Amino acid sequence: MRGCSLNSKKPHLLRGRVLTFSAEPADGDDLASYSYIEDGALLIDDGVIIAQGDYDSVIAQAGDAAVTDHRPHLLMAGFIDTHLHFPQVQVIASWGAKLLDWLNNYTFPAEARYAEPAHCNAMASALYDLIISHGTTTAVAYCSVHSTSVDAFFDEASRRNMRMIGGKVLMDRNAPDNLQDTPQSGYDDSKTLIAKWHGKGRAHYAITPRFAITSSPQQLEATGTLVAEHPDCYVQTHLSENHDEIAFTAELYPQARDYLDIYQSYGLLSAKTLLGHCIYLQSREIDALAETGARAVFCPTSNLFLGSGLFDYEGLRRRDVVTAVATDIGGGTSYSMLQTLAEGYKVLQLQNQKIHPLQAFYWITRGNAVALGLEAKIGTLDVGSEADIVVLNAASTPAMALRMETVSTLSEELFVLSIMGDDRAIEQVYIAGNAAKRV
Ligand code: GUN
Numbered sequence: 001m002r003g004c005s006l007n008s009k010k011p012h013l014l015r016g017r018v019l020t021f022s023a024e025p026a027d028g029d030d031l032a033s034y035s036y037i038e039d040g041a042l043l044i045d046d047g048v049i050i051a052q053g054d055y056d057s058v059i060a061q062a063g064d065a066a067v068t069d070h071r072p073h074l075l076m077a078g079f080i081d082t083h084l085h086f087p088q089v090q091v092i093a094s095w096g097a098k099l100l101d102w103l104n105n106y107t108f109p110a111e112a113r114y115a116e117p118a119h120c121n122a123m124a125s126a127l128y129d130l131i132i133s134h135g136t137t138t139a140v141a142y143c144s145v146h147s148t149s150v151d152a153f154f155d156e157a158s159r160r161n162m163r164m165i166g167g168k169v170l171m172d173r174n175a176p177d178n179l180q181d182t183p184q185s186g187y188d189d190s191k192t193l194i195a196k197w198h199g200k201g202r203a204h205y206a207i208t209p210r211f212a213i214t215s216s217p218q219q220l221e222a223t224g225t226l227v228a229e230h231p232d233c234y235v236q237t238h239l240s241e242n243h244d245e246i247a248f249t250a251e252l253y254p255q256a257r258d259y260l261d262i263y264q265s266y267g268l269l270s271a272k273t274l275l276g277h278c279i280y281l282q283s284r285e286i287d288a289l290a291e292t293g294a295r296a297v298f299c300p301t302s303n304l305f306l307g308s309g310l311f312d313y314e315g316l317r318r319r320d321v322v323t324a325v326a327t328d329i330g331g332g333t334s335y336s337m338l339q340t341l342a343e344g345y346k347v348l349q350l351q352n353q354k355i356h357p358l359q360a361f362y363w364i365t366r367g368n369a370v371a372l373g374l375e376a377k378i379g380t381l382d383v384g385s386e387a388d389i390v391v392l393n394a395a396s397t398p399a400m401a402l403r404m405e406t407v408s409t410l411s412e413e414l415f416v417l418s419i420m421g422d423d424r425a426i427e428q429v430y431i432a433g434n435a436a437k438r439v
């Protein structure tokens, strides 16, 4: 990297190969869905992209802007992770269990430590260092049941000026006593946290009933009230991830038509709703997702690690379900959205399905932004977008450099990045225009 270092007080120009999407590519030949400029530039002022195009045309508007030359690397919108668990940063790589045992044996004990503010603060700092170093500039997180974890999560986001989404998990049964709230306290704490954080700076609140197993009907009822009172908040929960989970859920809610019907009957479904996993869905549930606009979130590294199953990407898209993609740390095994794409590709291969590299990079940028209704702010390098940017190097390891010797197209380069890339491929990250990766 050559040139001056960033000064956020005056305009800043980034030079490099600029790739951004305006729509989901129908296939690899859909040139209208993206813009790719070999010698491109972005002009940033006050955290926002104010010009974008050929270097020659942007430099002509740049006045005395500082210039950082990232050639020959790619500039793209920062990656968006639509599902992770903040209190699970020390749960990753826990051996030998499927979902329900994994929750009981590893996850709940780790989450209990988030009653301590000092632990929350230390882990929040670690989480943000990790996601940034992997190229993620926005994430949607489950915090623990404790308000302290939500405060730490948003305090750290605010310190780093990041657009982050999160919320306190609601759970009033089937968990250790020290991890349970009640329908009333969960409602009250969520309301207090929404008032404190939602819309403050770049923060958004997600109302977060963990899943039907850990919420009583009374709690889901109170959650429905919260959602009705705060329609501009997100809602996130888990759906149909694992056979034992689905069977236990059916025992707990015998009157429900299916798993999704539980959430639907309490008024939790809309285009603001993110449903993690969605692996074993019945036809009615797929129709209900399409009708309500609720998003199905694919978590490939988690689904493989926990042996949960294969997400039916093509089947859901054919039925007009909006999908998103995510790490699901710490059931997931990598903070990298590139590695997430790699495992996603393999999950699709096992089902004779395909995703083109252009579609894959659309998904982790603009596609996930669309799933969050935030594409006017993040997920693109359009003029007016917030300057959350990732700089990618497809030859960042010896193995990648060797493979890149034979690569001649952008699509091939993107595929190498998605299959072989990880945090080493992330040269730099800008958050609201400020260089943020610690090297
Ligand atoms: N279902 C309910 N809680 C969780 C969790 O923390 N991780 C995963 N993967 N699934 C869940």
Ligand code: ZN
Binding pocket: 083, 084, 085, 238, 276, 328
């Ligand atoms: Zn999850």
